[in-house]
Amino acid sequence: MARKPKAPAAPAKAFIETTVVVEGRSEKRVVELPSFEPAAWTEAAELSIVGTRTPRVDANEKVTGRARYTVDIARPGMLIAVVLRSPVAKGAITSFDAAAARAVPGVFGVLAPGDAPAATRLFPTKISYAGQPVAAVCADSFGAAAAGARAMAMKFEGAPFAATFEAATAPNAPLVRSKGNLMENMPIVASRGDVEAGLKAADVTVTREYRTPVQLHSALEPHVAVAEWEGDRVTIWESTQGIFRVREGVAEALGIPQSKVRVIKQYMGGGFGAKNGAAAHTFIAALFARSTGRPVQCFNTRKAEQTDAGNRPATTQRVTIGAKKDGTLTLITMSADIPLGVSGWEGGPGQMYHELYACPNVRTDETFAYVNASGMQAFRAPGYAEGAFGLESAINELATKLGMDPLALRRKNFAKDDPRLKRPWSGNALRECYDEAARRFGWATRDDRRATGAPTARQREEGAARTRRGFGMAAQVWPTGGGPPSYAHVRINSDASIDVLAGTQDLGTGARTVLSQIAAEALGAKLSDVTAVIGDTESLPYTGNSWGSMTTPSVGPAARMAAEEARRLLLEAAAPMLGVEPSDLETKDSRVMVRDTDRSMTFAEITEQLGNVMIIGRGTRGPNPADVSIATFGAQFAEVEVDLDTGIVRVLRIVAAHDAGRIINPLLAESQLEGGIIQGLGYGMFEERVMDPARGVTLNPDLHDYRIPTIADIPTIEAFFVGESDAIANHTGARGLAEPPLIPTAPAIAAAVADAIGGFVTQIPLTPWRVLGAIDQ
Template sequence: MPELRKTVVEIEGRLHEEYVVVDGEDLPAWPEDRVLSRVGQPLPRVDARAKVTGTARFTHDIQLPGMLHARILRSPHPHARLRRIDVSGALAVPGVLAVLTHENVPELGWPGRPLFDTVLRYQGAEVAAVVAVDEAAATDALDKISVEYEPLPFVVDLEAAVEPDAPRVYPEGNVSADEASVYVRGDTDQGFAEADVVVEANFRTAAQLHNCFETHGSVCSWDGGRLTVWDSTQHVFGVRKTLAQAFGLPMHDVRVIKQFMGGGFGSKGGTGRYTVIAALLARQTGRPVKLLLDRREENLATGHRHNTLQYIKLGARSDGTLTAIYHQVFAGVGAWGWVAPVGGPARELYRCPNVKTEEYAVCLNLGPDSAFRAPGYVEGTVALEGAMDDLAVALGMDPIELRLRNYADTNQPRNLPYSGKGLREAYRIGAELMGWHLRETTGYLPRKRTILATLGGGGNHSPEGEQPPAGPGGVEDLVCWPGTQPEDLPPHRRRGLGMASQIWGGGGGPPAHAEVRVNPDATVTVATGTQDIGTGTRTVLAQVAAEELSIPVEHVRVLLGDTEAGPYGPISAGSLTVASVGPAVRAAAADARRQLVELAASLLDAKVEELILKDGRVEVAGSPERGIALRELTARLGNFMVTGHGSRGPNPEDVAVHTFGAQFAEVEVDLETGAVEVTRIVAVHDSGRIINPLTTSSQVEGGVIQGLGFALSEERAVDPQTGRVLSADLENYRIPTALDVPIIDHVMVPGADLAANNLGAKGVGEPPIIPTAAAVANAVYDALGIRPTDLPLTRPRVLAAIKRLEEAAQAVEAGAESGKEQAGEGGTR
């Protein structure tokens, strides 16, 4: 019986308490020692063949009879008022059927901002849309639309936008202190007063563009009053809901389909404005309409990981015990958007009684931001784990020792113990694999205890009207002697080791529902409204159903990515799919299994309690001769399909469910050219029970590689004079190539999280990207002796750091010569 339950749901690092429908009693998790034969196997993907043969149909590949093509005209200006628009030229282009603008766009129940606004707040804002018989005609017609813009003052630089006299994206200002996300635990003033050592630092991270290979896009088709949409989305049910609302349709008249998707990484969670535009044009023309964004539009208008400006300050006793953490974040959210939980790691990762985090959204005349794989935590971990290494240097402690000293056994914001936390084990395994002990024996660390010099850094950053952060007025870089370097390195290269920790949710939660249908030939169809966004969902769900029903995985087919395929499935985001939908599938399979056993009981003239379902047979336990093959059983039922229903149970109330991990990086820095070469990454993560080690390893490698891009090369560049994006393409926005990938060793901490859900499994999509950049930056710190504070670590930044290092060394040398203070045991090489 469905029942309404209140539960804590966590999405992309933020917690919400919600009522959800739960169907029936949940099953206990498979115990730790249960031997599972399908779950835990490194099976190739069930849809791999479609992908390698080119038959996997992505939204881009949908072609319908009579289909038209639409393109969007977008603002070339970062901020402008639309004065006048004339579309007659476009309508005269052969093959053009219609043009939509703010003047003729129909009224909609669309909850978003106007589809075509007259104040355009970023380059890429929608101005008009053209529909034509083919893409070339639609594109040609865009050039024939004549628009008069009144350019307005703009701001595209995060640091400039927080200034009181900056041009305003909205009249009320760019930074709203009222809407800041502020968290306080204990008393940080007191905490810093109790500290023996205080470190502070400013960090900057760049806007990261998703660059999903399949650009955002939709194909919309009306059949009478019914709307069918093929959409490149992470949430078919979410899109259905919004479209039904926008067009005033009953929900059963909207169908959203997404069978394959060429990457989303968080940017495809909502309903696209392009989708609504395509549906409007399809309704208007009475023909199916395909609207795909091109690469430039993708990079201007579909979201990004916000850039950040962060100030962090840590206080600790001389034994390393943290007494206070203060973390202040300014995030460039674009024309509108949200601040991701950048302060999350500071709030949760370490045991600390006094914590304050402040997260401010700063509006800019750039495209709105969106979630990007572990939004906020990637950026926040760079700052927290960087500052922890500063603290380790200041205390003369090993970075891992310092982290263990402040190990948190409870979720402090919620005051709940963790359901499972394998971080200590991740440190141990990772340190061993990386050879962390070499860091001491080669003398890296002891030598670093000698602080060579302090260099003045930038001032603190605080919003208008805010008190400046506690502590000294400026942040200073600590410049230290790098230790003895390995003998195999040429003198112009420096090697360094660094590490960083990861915390994230990934426990999922309700609502998520599934159906398991057993066909007359005993093959099984799993139907659920989730989607496989390239993570392997089809495969792991097939494994879960096969495990519960004790049948081969090949006998299971998973229907998903279609609002008419099965019951509700949640958004594929927040690393929640396996931990949300997986348990629902298991529950549905268990329901089907129960029914099969009941049917067999009457055929075998046995009691239900005596029967077991095993390896494709139902039989009396201990008397295998009294049994029936599953296939024989289902064949007896005529064309009846046994259908099991299941849902994700509520989250546990007495524990907090999280994923943890640690990554270690080894880098080599070329002092002559500023090249940072990451030579090895060791990634150790705890995500509970692993359903499929093969697809899990793909997720880990993929996360690390995207993290390396964030650390080393990915950066949106904006022209300060025109406010336009210079790197809205794959030439100037540099994602890693195959040759940029180091050796990646990865291990999943063994063990299931039995309190988490009936699988004992947690998500693994986002955790691996979280600590990579921080670990790399810490390794560069180790190699150079100077903390990199701005990411990505491109040549200009690294060469500037090397220059400061040389200047500091010269200053010390000069000081030593004049008989002043001796800077430790170092000395120039």
């Protein structure tokens, strides 16, 4: 009788529901429990690669020009697609001549209104914002495609539109969307305690209306995709923060299985939240590539990028806060109007008002309206950057009214636990951020420096500018623990080179480097032996979008678990070679050593014996701990000089302390802080999309009139980390950190300006005109 094959032991799997915070908003998810969780790298863990200031693993490619960005992808026979866009904010297309476009030499295809599959939502005949794609032409050169686009001779008929919140919510406003101009179930109200009672209990109150502008992401690599079909499969090269989300989007829009779509992204020139999925340019490239049988590139010109590639929506925030004489907050209320554009989500300013301070009575309401303008996209710390300007400006003015140090006021109202969800933080070193940043800034002795900013009487007689120094601060919270699902594999090749594989993407944040460091640390390998393989949906395990400061705390633990499993297998293989038990072995510098002896083998000696028996470790990101809130905190201090005659503000210095748990690579993390601060400085000082109210078109769709910070605008920046490994958040101890540093910069600068001129500017950017207005008060 034949022996029965042994039934394989089913690996234990369990699926549970967990909560993941994405861009500050909680989402419920079903996740798979990992088969084991490595012991957490606590503060006491002795790590030799994680925590070092190692340069980026892909830095050489970037400084030599060898790094290949999506704009650099040139496929044989590649055609170029040009997108036509509406010049009117609302209305209809009255005529066009697709035949004339097709007749232009070099033109290979035209997608006219009505030509694209409905699921792509491309080219509706009704116009709802200026800059909306209305048609596309593809040709063998950019010039021929542009000539084809002109030959289309599209004509439009404008209609009354509503490009502002006020216009969209006025009686008898033109309809932006057929179901109405407000999002459903407006306003979104969140409250705790009793704000009426809080108002009665207050000794001092501040009531102000704050305004924040539309900020444009302005990544230097515009949105771009290249599509190429091979049979029924399409490959998309895309400058994206989410290769798997692009794959889902393309599969859905074209009605094909995800397995027929491959998305590749190796290097990208910035995203900042605007590149989170497939968009018009992606579908246009894929459709033309299918119809022509040629590879097709479609990219946004700079004008298109600044007009229709996402933005941080404007806000109006009406704030009242009150406190007892000793500074104890008794109420915070905020009512916000947010014009989203024709589409968007509820990334509003409200939530931060509930999270930063231990105030018992808080109420916010937010009304999101659709307007005839390009839709918003997440922009680095969506909602919180806007909210921080309102909340922190009000706190700073309250401190002035109370005659209290704004730092002392913040310390007084420190939220020991998450006041919104009423549960502990996994870790929170905000008080240490306050202390250490204040110390390095010289906050306590700032008045000594104030005098040095003012010209002497003699200098003034000689015509020196009347300038005044000011000092200000602001704080930040940002919910960012990362979470599942995220998978990673680690494989040790036959020559002992090591691959860490994860379907994630490096936006310039340093994901390749951080994953290599984590894998090398967990394996006991040399960093130089490890290669991070990312950015390709075809062969790599799933990870989510790189948004919400989530990549390191989401993919990092999966990479660590994969490396731990690979290490366990390696030790199992090495033990008989060394004549010991696996438990007698340890690893370091790509070497397996017998503990307390001088016997060892290099990884390469072991894999040579293994031949092509490949060691593969698999890692899964487990769920977040229940009943704790995970967030990154920080405090920033600003010193400015204001010219009292012109209103021109010069930011002289920013000192920033942030707590993001364990820092995997302090060099790269410092770059994230500096970059966030500089974008925050742009938000506070210069950046503002200007719309023509008469036509509903963007008046500054370029990098000259829409002014992002240059190297000449930046102050001295001292940015650093405090706090320790957050072993409760996840077993690497790291929280997210890319978005937080942008949050408090604008209100810290505004506070410094107020300190200098004695009047609060309640609208950013702090243009000379607005600053002068506040001086005159």
